[in-house]
Amino acid sequence: MTTDFLPIQGTDYIEFYVGNSKQASLFYQHCMGFEVIAYGGPETGIRDRVSYVLQQDKIRFVLTTSLQPESEISNHVKKHGDGVKVLALRVDDATKSFMATTLRGAEVASEPKTIQDEFGEVMTASIKTYGETWHTFVERKNYRGPFMPGFKPVKSSLQISPIGLKYVDHCVGNAELGQMDRWVNFYENVMGFKLLITFDDKDISTEYSALMSKVVSNGNGYIKFPINEPAKGKKKSQIEEYLDFYHSAGVQHIAIATDDIIFTVDELRKRGMEFLKVPDIYYHDVLGRVGVINENLEELRKLNILIDRDEEGYLLQIFTKPVQDRPTLFFEIIERNGAKSFGKGNFKALFEAIELEQGLRGNL
Numbered sequence: 001m002t003t004d005f006l007p008i009q010g011t012d013y014i015e016f017y018v019g020n021s022k023q024a025s026l027f028y029q030h031c032m033g034f035e036v037i038a039y040g041g042p043e044t045g046i047r048d049r050v051s052y053v054l055q056q057d058k059i060r061f062v063l064t065t066s067l068q069p070e071s072e073i074s075n076h077v078k079k080h081g082d083g084v085k086v087l088a089l090r091v092d093d094a095t096k097s098f099m100a101t102t103l104r105g106a107e108v109a110s111e112p113k114t115i116q117d118e119f120g121e122v123m124t125a126s127i128k129t130y131g132e133t134w135h136t137f138v139e140r141k142n143y144r145g146p147f148m149p150g151f152k153p154v155k156s157s158l159q160i161s162p163i164g165l166k167y168v169d170h171c172v173g174n175a176e177l178g179q180m181d182r183w184v185n186f187y188e189n190v191m192g193f194k195l196l197i198t199f200d201d202k203d204i205s206t207e208y209s210a211l212m213s214k215v216v217s218n219g220n221g222y223i224k225f226p227i228n229e230p231a232k233g234k235k236k237s238q239i240e241e242y243l244d245f246y247h248s249a250g251v252q253h254i255a256i257a258t259d260d261i262i263f264t265v266d267e268l269r270k271r272g273m274e275f276l277k278v279p280d281i282y283y284h285d286v287l288g289r290v291g292v293i294n295e296n297l298e299e300l301r302k303l304n305i306l307i308d309r310d311e312e313g314y315l316l317q318i319f320t321k322p323v324q325d326r327p328t329l330f331f332e333i334i335e336r337n338g339a340k341s342f343g344k345g346n347f348k349a350l351f352e353a354i355e356l357e358q359g360l361r362g363n364l
């Protein structure tokens with residue numbers, strides 16, 4: 001038996017660099033039911049930036065905006081628009097994780113450091129992955145504060161009702177043409193992940209756009225990173241559209257798990273979240289494809305939730321439209337009923353829905 005040289009306990013947080021974290025935090029609170037739990041900025045001794053930390057069950061998002069015109073954060077926002085900067089991984093030993101991965105070839109983003117306050121200490125260290133995205137290893141076993149030293153606990157000023165979002169199921173990266181295998185190799189060789197599934201362009205091409213995808217997963221399976229790259233199609237691939245607007249590889253979507261997708265999606269819709277729409281005909285033959293499910297098909301149809309089955313069970317999923325002005329990052333909501341796969345049976349219907357939107361943007 002080989003030992004996992006990079007044991008990961010889960011996603012610690014996802015940090016977004018955004019143009020206006022104060023306003024973005026209201027979107028995540030109001031639309032997605034997150035609560036603000038901590039704040040860092042000038043009032044807490046951080047002079048150059050402002051960060052709001054939001055939480056719902058096991059999911060933690062950090063929204064960060066620069067207070068300076070020239071900074072790594074403002075340059076990131078200028079180039080990419082609002083987007084994911086850090087996929088942080090909780091580990092038992094941040095220094096060891098950093099050593100293990102940099103020894104295997106990871107590029108250093110930030111050396112190991114300890115930060116302290118009255119609640120204890122947090123160790124962090126960061127390495128680079130695709131585009132300008134980082135993985136930060138977070139060791140917080142000796143910390144009792146709300147997030148990190150430099151942040152003060154705060155309470156939402158809004159009356160927040162959660163919508164049943166539980167944990168990050170998977171995070172998908174879009175790589176440039178020909179770069180998917182480079183990043184799959186990175187996760188295998190540098191991070192000790194295993195290749196879980198391969199989708200080639202025959203699995204996921206529509207009339208216009210095509211893509212290829214490979215899914216890598218860490219030792220305990222808590223972390224799953226599908227990596228896409230564009231494949232040749234008749235017209236512009238949805239991955240190319242992303243790359244044209246993000247101006248580099250980056251995080252395409254974050255899939256969030258719920259135990260009750262009907263409740264979650266109903267709430268999201270009421271609160272203004274926009275979703276991709278598959279044509280009604282999808283529901284005419286879907287049960288023939290997926291067999292018996294516990295949910296009422298009519299309710300799923302009304303909310304436009306998609307269904308797929310694999311050998312182990314079935315899953316329900318839906319995809320939002322991009323959540324910022326650029327057609328880049330979006331969210332997936334997923335409820336797993338045994339299925340461990342990613343909804344391959346829905347790719348065609350889904351990508352046709354994406355292409356409809358791409359066409360409206362003049363990007364096909």
Ligand code: FE2
Pocket residue numbers: 170172253255332342
């Ligand atoms: Fe997904």
